[in-house]
Amino acid sequence: MDTPADTARNLLSGYDPGGYFCELFGNAANPADHARQIRDRIASFDFADLRQRAHSAELELFNLGITFLIQSASQAVDRILPFDVIPRVISAGEWANLEAGVVQRVTALNLFLKDIYSDQAVIKDGIIPADLVLGNPNYRPQMVGLKVPFDTYIHILGIDLVRDGEGTFRVLEDNGRVPSGVSYVVENRNLMQRAFPDLMADIGLRPVDNYGPRLLNAMTEIAPATAGEPQVVLLSPGAYNSAYFEHIFLAREMGVPLVEGRDLVVEDDIVYMKTTDGLARVDSVYRRLNDDYLDPRAFNPDSMLGVPGIFEAYRKGNVALANAVGTGVADDKAVYAYVPRMIRYYLGEDAILPNVETHICREAEGLKYTLDNLERLVVKPVGEAGGYGITIGPRATAEEIEDCRRKLLDDPANYISQPMVPLSVCPTLVEEGVEPRHVDLRPFCITGKSSWVLPGGLSRVALRRGTLVVNSSQGGGSKDTWVLTGGPGR
Amino acid sequence: MKLLSRYAECIFWMARYMERAENLARILDVHETFDRDSRGGKQWEPILRLNADETRFYEFYDAPTAENVIRFYVLDENNPTSIRYSVRAARENARTLRPWISTEMWTQINVFYNHLSGLGGRDVETQRLSALCAQVKEASQTHTGITEGTFYRDQGWYFYQLGKYLERADQTTRLIDVKYHLLLPSVAEVGSPLDVSQWNALLRSAAGYHAFRRVYPRGMTPQAVAGFLLFDQGFPRSVSVCVRTVNRFLTELKSRYHLRGGDPALEVLDEILAVLISKPIDGVLADGLHLYLDWLQIRLADVAGAVGTGFFGWPATSVAGSQKQTA
Numbered sequence: 001m002d003t004p005a006d007t008a009r010n011l012l013s014g015y016d017p018g019g020y021f022c023e024l025f026g027n028a029a030n031p032a033d034h035a036r037q038i039r040d041r042i043a044s045f046d047f048a049d050l051r052q053r054a055h056s057a058e059l060e061l062f063n064l065g066i067t068f069l070i071q072s073a074s075q076a077v078d079r080i081l082p083f084d085v086i087p088r089v090i091s092a093g094e095w096a097n098l099e100a101g102v103v104q105r106v107t108a109l110n111l112f113l114k115d116i117y118s119d120q121a122v123i124k125d126g127i128i129p130a131d132l133v134l135g136n137p138n139y140r141p142q143m144v145g146l147k148v149p150f151d152t153y154i155h156i157l158g159i160d161l162v163r164d165g166e167g168t169f170r171v172l173e174d175n176g177r178v179p180s181g182v183s184y185v186v187e188n189r190n191l192m193q194r195a196f197p198d199l200m201a202d203i204g205l206r207p208v209d210n211y212g213p214r215l216l217n218a219m220t221e222i223a224p225a226t227a228g229e230p231q232v233v234l235l236s237p238g239a240y241n242s243a244y245f246e247h248i249f250l251a252r253e254m255g256v257p258l259v260e261g262r263d264l265v266v267e268d269d270i271v272y273m274k275t276t277d278g279l280a281r282v283d284s285v286y287r288r289l290n291d292d293y294l295d296p297r298a299f300n301p302d303s304m305l306g307v308p309g310i311f312e313a314y315r316k317g318n319v320a321l322a323n324a325v326g327t328g329v330a331d332d333k334a335v336y337a338y339v340p341r342m343i344r345y346y347l348g349e350d351a352i353l354p355n356v357e358t359h360i361c362r363e364a365e366g367l368k369y370t371l372d373n374l375e376r377l378v379v380k381p382v383g384e385a386g387g388y389g390i391t392i393g394p395r396a397t398a399e400e401i402e403d404c405r406r407k408l409l410d411d412p413a414n415y416i417s418q419p420m421v422p423l424s425v426c427p428t429l430v431e432e433g434v435e436p437r438h439v440d441l442r443p444f445c446i447t448g449k450s451s452w453v454l455p456g457g458l459s460r461v462a463l464r465r466g467t468l469v470v471n472s473s474q475g476g477g478s479k480d481t482w483v484l485t486g487g488p489g490r
Numbered sequence: 491m492k493l494l495s496r497y498a499e500c501i502f503w504m505a506r507y508m509e510r511a512e513n514l515a516r517i518l519d520v521h522e523t524f525d526r527d528s529r530g531g532k533q534w535e536p537i538l539r540l541n542a543d544e545t546r547f548y549e550f551y552d553a554p555t556a557e558n559v560i561r562f563y564v565l566d567e568n569n570p571t572s573i574r575y576s577v578r579a580a581r582e583n584a585r586t587l588r589p590w591i592s593t594e595m596w597t598q599i600n601v602f603y604n605h606l607s608g609l610g611g612r613d614v615e616t617q618r619l620s621a622l623c624a625q626v627k628e629a630s631q632t633h634t635g636i637t638e639g640t641f642y643r644d645q646g647w648y649f650y651q652l653g654k655y656l657e658r659a660d661q662t663t664r665l666i667d668v669k670y671h672l673l674l675p676s677v678a679e680v681g682s683p684l685d686v687s688q689w690n691a692l693l694r695s696a697a698g699y700h701a702f703r704r705v706y707p708r709g710m711t712p713q714a715v716a717g718f719l720l721f722d723q724g725f726p727r728s729v730s731v732c733v734r735t736v737n738r739f740l741t742e743l744k745s746r747y748h749l750r751g752g753d754p755a756l757e758v759l760d761e762i763l764a765v766l767i768s769k770p771i772d773g774v775l776a777d778g779l780h781l782y783l784d785w786l787q788i789r790l791a792d793v794a795g796a797v798g799t800g801f802f803g804w805p806a807t808s809v810a811g812s813q814k815q816t817a
Contacts, residue, residue, distance in 0.1 A: 064593070065585065065600045231492075239586060251589035257494050258589045275492040276645060276749055276801045 010043040011050070015427055017436045021167045023088045023426040030167050034091035034487050041199050042086060047433065054085045054429055057195045066187050068472065069242045081184055082477030085196065088426050088439060088459040095206070095483045098161070098169060098443060099453045101353030104343060106157045106445050109176060109330045111346040113153040117143045117326065127345050128338045132362075136335070138177075138328025140291060142298060146315060148324050149222040152447050155322035156215070156286075158182070158458075161353065161441045163424035170356045170421065172440065174339070176331035177323060178288050181458040181478075182444045183249035186211055188480040204485040206455035211444070212253025215286070218448030219254070222320040223284035230283035232256045233273060235264070237289055237305045247288050254286075261289075266309030271319045284320040285310075291325050333382035333416050334360055356421055362413035370417040371408060374401050377417040379408065392468065394420050423468050426479065428461055438462045439479065440470050456481035491644065497590055498649045499802035500583040503815045505653030507580035508599070512630035513661035514573050517668055518563055519623035520695030522616060534559040540667055541571045556616050564614045564622065565606075570814045573626055577603050579815060592640035595633070602629045645747045651739045652797060659732035660790050660813075663783045665696055666719050689715040701725045716779060717771030729786065730766050733759060736793065751800030758793045762786070 017025060024039055026032035058080060061067070067078040090098070115122050116133050123130045133139055158179030160172045189208050192200065216232060223230035236247035238260050251258035263273050264282065272279035287294060293303040298311035313319045329335060337358040340351040359366035359377070370377060374393050381389040391404040408415055425436035443457035459479040460470035470476040521537055535554040538544045543562075546569060551558040566572045570579075581603040584596050614622060641647055669692050689712050693699045702710075702718050702725075722728040737759045740752040765785075774782045791813070798804035 062604070063601050064597055065588075239582070248585070248588040256589075257492075257497070258586075259494065260496070263494055263496055273492070274495045274803060276495055276498045276649075276751065277492060277747070280492045 011045050011047060011434055012039065012043040012427060015434055015436070017425050019165075020422055020436065020438075021163055021165055021424040022436065023163075023424055023439060024086075027165075027167060032089070032091075034484055035089040038087070038089055038199070038203060038482070042427070042434075050085065050429060053195050054083075057085060057191050058083055060191060060194070061187070064187075065245065066183075067245055069240065069244065081472050082463055083188060083191065084428050084437075084461055084463070084477055084479045085192070086427050086429055086434065087192065087199075087480045087482045088441075089482045089484065090456065092484050092486055094169075095455060097352065099455075101169070101351070102157075102159055102443050102445050102453045103451045104347065104349065104352050105159060105171070105174070105339065106154060106447055106451055108339065108343040108346050109157070109174065110151060110153050110447065112342050113324070113327060113330050114151045115346075116329065117146065122342065122345060125345070127341055128335070132332075132334055132338075133329060136329045136332055138291070138326070138332060140326030140329075142311065142315075143324070143326040149320065150447075150449050152222065152449075153324040153327050154330065155218055155222065155324075155447050157445045157447070158442045159353075159445070161443065161457075162356070162421050163439075163441070164356075165422040167424070169353055169441070171336075171339070171353050172356055172421070173333065174331040174336060175442070176327045177290060179442070179444065180243045180246050180288075181442055181460075182211060182454065183246040184478050185444070185454065185456060185458050185481065186253070187249070188478060192480045200482075203482070204487065206483040206485055208454055208456060211446075211454050212250065212255075214446050214452055214454075215250065216254040216256065218446050219256075219284045219286055219320070219322060221448035222322065224317055224320060226281070226283055231273075231281060232284045232286065233259045233264075233282050235259055235261070235285050235287040235289060235307070237261075237293065241288070243288065250286070256286075261305045261307050264307045264310070266307060266313050269309070269313045269316045269318050271307070271310055271313050282319060284322070286322050291328060294321075294325070333380060334362065334413075337416065356418045359417045361408060361415040361417065366417070367408065367412045370415070371405060373417075374405060376419065378420050379404050379415055379417045381414050382416060390469070392420060420468070423462075426459070426461065428463070428479075430463075430465075435465065437465070438468050438470065441481065455483040493645050493649075495801060495803045497587060497646065499798070499815075500586045501590070501646050501649040502653035502797070502802070504580050504583035504587065504599075505650045506657040507576040507583065507815075508630050508633050509654050509657040510571075510661065511573050511576040511580065512627055513658070513665065514563060514571065514576065515623040515626035515630075516661075516695045517665060518560065519620055519627075520665075520668065520691055522560075522619045522623075537563070537668070540664055543569070543571060560614050560616065560619055561611065564619075565609060565611075574606050574609075577606050583815075590646060592636070592642075594636050594640050598629075598633055598636055602633070605629075645743060645749065648739045648743050648747075649801070652736055655732040655735045655739075656790055656794055656797075658727060659729050659736070660787055662696065662719055662727050662729050662732065663786050663790075665692065666716055667780065667783050668692065685712065686710050693719075696727050698725055698727065713771050713775060716775065720771065720774070721766060733762055733766065733790075737763065740797075749801070752797065754800060755793050755796035758789060758796055762789050762793070 021027050024032060024035045061080040061083060067080050070077050070079050112122060122128055123133060154176040156179060158175040158181065160175065161169045162172050163169050186208050219232040220230050232254065233256055234247055234251040236244065236258055247258055257273065259273055265272050265274065265279065271282040273282050289305060292300040294306045295308060295311040296303045296306055297308045310319065311325065314321050337360050340355055343349060343351045359370050361367045361370050370379065377393045379391045391400060393401065423438040423440065426439045427434045428437035439459050439461045441457050441459050444454045446452050459481045460476045461479050462468060462470045463477045464475060534556055537559060538547050538554060547562055550568065551562060562569055562572065564573050567575050567578060569575055581599050584591060584599045588596055637650065641650065669688060690710060693702050693715055696719065702715065705718060705722065706714050718725065719728055721730045723730060725731060740756050743749045743752055799806050
């Protein structure tokens with residue numbers, strides 16, 4: 001292994017991954033030879049220069065308004081997602097495997113959704129417990145018997161991957177409702193191209209700038225056949241949504257109107273938008289609203305953000321929705337545990353991307369194991385998102401462990417547990433120099449007629465020393481993710 | 491491409507608020523730099539009357555000192571006629587319009603707003619006010635230039651022009667009114683050196699001195715200056731040029747884009763144009779300049795109201811052409 005100590009005194013010479021798998025160095029068994037050239041360039045940077053460029057980059061993010069809203073007690077504050085300038089690098093070979101794994105997974109999840117909203121063979125064949133699916137709050141009986149174009153339910157999927165101590169990518173979570181973060185993938189690259197042309201020169205990177213056209217293409221494919229070019233829109237909850245920047249970004253990249261519920265009306269089961277020239281028909285909606293808020297007539301009647309009647313228009317086939325209604329049952333944290341079996345059931349293949357070992361507390365065996373090993377496990381509520389409500393056993397106080405035990409006994413079905421994955425690290429610029437910080441990876445996959453995976457994905461980084469939680473709501477940042485076009489792979 | 495009504499409204503307001511910020515800076519600047527009463531002192535209260543802001547002002551401040559009034563018009567985000575409020579509103583609209591406008595337009599407004607929101611009390615002390623006003627004018631003009639060079643010219647661009655010129659027409663009437671309100675001269679003072687120097691200052695605040703001299707190489711009378719700012723056909727800030735421009739763009743929305751929502755607004759414009767043409771400045775002054783300006787402001791607001799009803803989905807009964815965006 002090309003250890004940092006081997007090189008002359010430079011920016012990476014004091015770097016120690018601390019026993020974790022490192023995204024730029026690999027480990028002893030699997031050294032990351034593909035990243036050598038990039039490592040050498042980073043090592044040769046002057047620390048002050050690097051910090052200066054990092055500072056300019058963050059200022060640029062702020063000036064461009066690439067921000068998300070954080071709700072504090074009294075007000076909403078515009079924040080940038082902290083950006084780390086040291087990229088995370090994936091070899092061409094690693095990527096080929098990841099890409100195949102993501103496509104395999106989205107294919108199985110779409111087959112699963114088609115199945116549970118029609119024949120329910122997967123339940124009848126005993127692959128997954130009926131109540132886990134049919135009793136799931138995100139299961140939408142209104143979808144039963146409804147045919148969707150190309151049998152695609154999850155048009156946009158984000159899969160949260162982590163890399164364990166051996167360097168194996170594992171799936172931590174599926175995001176099949178309204179996954180966010182892709183705007184940062186593209187903007188991070190734009191930023192790196194401006195701030196570090198010298199770092200990426202002649203490296204050979206897969207581009208990420210065609211996400212918008214790909215998404216528009218899928219939205220057009222699924223539109224009902226009407227006269228002329230289909231009118232695609234992006235439906236946003238509005239400026240106070242924390243992901244509003246991303247809605248703007250995607251509408252812009254696709255070149256379609258960014259609408260809110262108040263801009264749309266449904267008449268005779270046709271969806272229209274209000275324009276300066278009267279009502280204009282809408283054919284295809286990329287909605288960034290959860291099912292609950294989509295249509296007060298069909299779902300939560302209190303929703304002020306949705307479009308009354310849009311679900312009926314959808315049922316009649318007069319408008320396309322992406323993602324389809326009712327996909328939340330497929331990305332549920334409890335259903336997640338069954339995905340490898342689904343892949344085998346529907347595709348007759350082993351999962352290319354393994355899950356993290358998961359114990360389902362609704363099952364007696366899983367609960368017992370979890371209770372017996374609380375100090376070693378990460379316990380997660382199945383309904384929450386954004387890293388909330390998690391108990392990390394090895395980091396928890398005795399009091400927190402007991403609190404977690406009480407909650408588990410109270411409502412076991414609400415929890416799963418997993419061993420603590422020793423998340424891989426990546427060299428990251430901090431106050432004192434360059435230090436290892438834990439990262440994850442969220443690739444994005446678009447599916448219309450067929451599936452396409454954006455090369456790379458969002459690398460989130462836990463900026464606080466030692467922490468494993470990478471969520472932006474918990475103080476995480478992001479890095480540019482470089483997928484190499486060639487060179488040595490693994 | 492079809493234009494969402496809400497977008498059209500946001501474009502209209504973005505243009506209005508940027509234009510307003512520039513004109514607020516012009517009014518503050520002319521006041522700070524030139525206007526003094528006959529004893530050489532300075533009164534800040536009349537500027538409150540100009541915008542009918544007395545009630546709102548006294549809610550938050552006890553006395554119309556220079557410090558308070560400047561703070562009220564530059565920094566106060568509770569005051570819808572402050573520079574910071576206007577730029578924030580322009581920025582909120584620009585943010586909504588990100589899919590529709592160029593990145594350069596958005597970034598410049600965003601940076602401008604972030605700069606203003608970082609200003610504190612010390613930055614608006616009277617001795618720095620002129621420099622700050624110059625900054626605001628320059629940022630607004632930068633915005634205008636970026637817009638000219640990058641904003642795609644379909645119907646959205648027309649709504650931008652409508653907002654800009656309606657606001658400018660309104661602001662020019664207010665600028666003329668400054669003179670009226672601040673120093674209602676006694677009969678003896680009309681035409682005195684002080685009176686003339688104040689009209690001179692007014693012209694300069696509208697960047698109109700050189701233009702005025704093209705038309706009137708010698709001399710300067712109140713009639714000539716007021717008439718120039720109201721009626722001149724070549725000066726880009728005159729009420730007449732602004733109103734004609736609004737008229738032209740509304741007509742083109744109809745002829746090029748077949749949008750008929752502008753018809754009621756065109757009717758009001760016809761009336762305004764008829765009045766502008768029929769009454770020369772001597773008559774206006776004889777009947778009362780302030781009343782005339784008031785009437786213009788009300789009818790311009792009616793035009794904005796009719797544009798809102800015709801294109802943005804405002805209810806026909808809404809308060810005609812509010813000065814402030816409500817949605």
